[in-house]
Amino acid sequence: MFGLPMRERDAEFTRFARDSAATLKRTAYLLTSDRDLADDLVQEALLRTYLAWRRVRAGEATAYARRTLVNLNIDRWRKRPAVPAEVVERPDSRNEHARVDDHDQVLRMLASLPAQQRRVIVLRYYNDLSEADTAAALGISTGAVKSAASRGLAALRAAQSPASEGSNS
Structure with a gap:
């Protein structure tokens, strides 16, 4: 039994x-x-x-x-x-390895974020959790999720801007 x-x-x-x-x-x-x-x-x-x-x-x-x-x-x-994020060189042009380069760039950009922002970005946007579910998963307030997501996305956009500008020239 x-x-x-x-x-x-x-x-x-x-x-x-x-x-x-x-x-x-x-x-x-x-x-x-x-x-x-x-x-x-x-x-x-x-x-x-x-x-x-x-x-x-x-x-x-x-x-x-x-x-x-x-x-x-x-x-x-x-x-x-804490280990500082390594400085990433941005490719000047696209090549046949662009998808791998993009994948690596995303990982390096995520690694450059503070731990809390990285956790929020991964859970909120990669796992597609709501703000409330992200807050519950991390044991923080919904406001803290909103703040960390906002700051994290701003940092990712700022990190991406030079690469975007370089590829459009």
Whole structure:
């Protein structure tokens, strides 16, 4: 009798993990810019989600795992000293590697943002969360989300402007 619910719970979690792992990994990668670290964060978030699986409400598992992922990343930042973002050279012209260059540029631009702004931008715009859901995921107020999003987007636009001007000339 006890084994059956455990098997059902494990099967339910396995389906959840399979269905959500790719999205969680993309989110982790955007937060960290490091594939190996993203994999580690996702594995730890899934482990913690599994351990809390009985308490996780139906339909809220993805939000729970995402919040766990974000919190793990915050903890990682707290344990490490701040490292200044590297200066990025902007390409003068487009080439056959433009898509890779654009992808790398987006990651570097995200990495240049303060941690709070980066988390808000990733959750709000990449994960398409509402302001309220972003605030809940980060444990901050909706006003703080609005402020961080506004500042983060302004910083991204400012960083993008020289590249845009250079490609139009």
